[in-house]
Amino acid sequence: MAFRKLALNALVVNRANDRHGELENETAAIAWLFNEREAHMRSLAKDIVEQGEIYEYPLVSPQKSKFIVFDGNRRVTCCKLLDDPRRAPTTELQTFFREQKALWKGSFPTEILCQVETDRDRIDEILFRRHTGSQSGVGQSTWDDRMKATFITRTGKGNGPSVADEIERRLAEANLLPSRRKIPRSTLNRLLSAEPFRHRVGISMKGGRFQFTHDQPKSLAALARIAKDLAERDLVLGDVWDIDGKQSYLDQLEREGVLPKETDTTKTVEPGTPARKPAKVKPSAKAKPTIRTTLIPSKDFDLNWPGRLQRHHRIWEELQFHLDLRTHPNAISVLMRVLLELALENYITTAKVVVHENDKLATRLEKAGLHLQTAGKIDAKQVEVLKKFKQGDKLVSAGTLNRYVHSTNFAPSPEHLMSIWDSLADVVVEMLKV
Template identity: 75%
Template sequence: MAIRNLPLSSLEVNRANDRHGELENETAAIAWLFKEREQHMRNLAKDIVDRGEIYEFPLVSPNKEKFIVFDGNRRVTCLKLLDDPRRAPTVELQLFFREQRARWNGPFPIHFQCQVETDRDRVDEILYRRHTGTQNGVGQSTWDDRMKSTFEARTGKGNGPSVADEIEKRLADAHLLPSRRKIPRSTLNRLLSAEPFRNRVGISMKGGRFEYTHDETATLGALARIAHDLSSREVVLGDIWDVDGKVGYLDKLEGEGILPAASHEVAKDGRAVVTSKPLRVRPTAKATPTIRTTLIPPKNFGLTWPGRLQRHHQIWEELQFHLDLRKRPNAVSVLLRVLIELALENYIREAGVLVHENDKLATRLEKAGQHLHAANKIDGKQMEVIRKFKQGDKLVSADTLNKYIHSPNFAPSPEHLTSMWDSLADVIVLFLNS
């Protein structure tokens, strides 16, 4: 551990704080803190001004020319806004921080002592031990279950077995361990911290039990390559620190033919899956209305959320957990329309789908669907649903979505909304996972 006096300008509020998961940038992280903890933030700012100091060193780790804050993001945020109130997310908060800055006794400091840790594994150990107490706003805030889950999904830490330990055992048995250096287990755990990443390399840790989801030989070959890249430091923690980094690395391996292919998938009894049709993601729900309280069923869809999909993630959570389908059908219908368009544009951008700037929603959706179909990610039935999206007389159509927003006489019903979601759910998930 090293305590260093660092310029405030070199400290970066963590856009991937485990309180909220990955957001787009530092500005978004600051806005989230005030959206979710405004009164706590105000109390903390007043306390800092009253005392003229912060009592605990922020925990930071170097990242290029900056230092990312891993613990103390609320304190650092208050200091940044006291230094420059214009960075506050609302006019009212800008006024508040100007008033607090005027109360500061003497010159405002531009350097602050921080605990600097270069080992990210040690950072996570510190975080794991700090966030277990109770707080009242001025001190550290306790992580709730969702925040702890985000931490475990990012780091691979938790009470269950370590995926890195399980992989190392199997590579050792197959005599495929790197010969010169040990595998950095913490980095491997981070890379394979969630089921969608593990499934891509051919394994699963559902229920805390290691399983092969693809042919063992093909999977071990992929794991051996990953072990080599990590142990040789060709790939380091900074390369796979966030979702985009993990996806980018796995995409690279897939492009090189290293990852198990669909033809390597195995059934639960361990036998190879025999099929004459291209493998694809199975439907998440039948295309029939179901009775539920929210539009999106509260289950795991296997999504990973990079910071660039911050708004997509927020809308998804509102539709999955917060908006009652029967009490708020108008709000749900509008957000469904927005989610479909945002997810579609994400896929068009990330997959490089060729569209014309004047193409309407239905045309863009059809072109994206054709791209998915050509990649064997959806079948003919799903493609037919997408093609019918252009037809105004269909329930699942662009015309229906537009009426949700623009027609004063078109009232969405929970049954129509669930039918639309169930018909398009698989495609929306694929759009978001690209």
């Protein structure tokens, strides 16, 4: 542990703070804090001005010439905006911080005493033990369930079994462990911190139980390659710190033919797993069908959300958890179109799909669909739905989406909205996965 005075302009508000997951940049992270915690941020800024200091030192880690803030992002943000109120996300907040700055006694500090840690595993251990009590925003804000889940997804930490331990045991049984050096388990846990990443190498930890989801020898070969890269330091913690880094490394392995393919999927259980006898249960009352209340069903779509997809993520959550189909059909119809267009542009840009400037939505979607089919991500049936998207007389069509947005006489119904989404969902998900 080391404490150092660091220049305020050398500190970077963490765009991947566990409070919100990955955002695009520092500016987006600052905006999020005020969108979600404005009252707390104002209270904290007033407290800093009244006291003339901050009592809890920010926890930071060096990154090139800057220092990323891992704990204390709210305090550092308030100091940055007191130093330069123009960075506040609204004119009202800019006025607030100018007024607070005028109340500062003496010269405003250009440096902050920080706790500097270079070991990011140690940082995660520190974070794991903090965040108790908010004191109306003056103290540290307690993480809610979503923030805790984001932390676990990012780091692989949790109360369940360690995926690294499970992998190491199976590699040892297959005599595939690196011979010279140990595998950095924390980095392996971070790389395979969520099910979408594990699925790509052919394993699962759903329900806290390790399973091979693809052909076992092929999955073991992929895991052995990852273990080798980690042991030889060809892959280090900084390479897989965020979602884009994890995806980039796994994409590289996929291009090299290291990862198992979708055709290698298997439902067989591991050798030695005892067969379960069907449990004897008493006849129960007939189950009532679940009534769907949101456009996007409440299930896991195995999506990860890098910072560049922050708006996509927000819209997705509104459509999956917040907007009721019966109450907000107009808002849902517009947001569904926006999500489709954003997902489409993400895929065209990332996968480098060739489109023309004058191509309309339906044409761009068809080209993206054909590209997805060539990549083995969707089948011919799904492509056929996209081809019919040009036909204005069809329910699932660009014309229908246009009328939802622009027509004064075309009212979207929950049933029609669900039908359109269910027809396009697989394609939208694949366009968001790249």
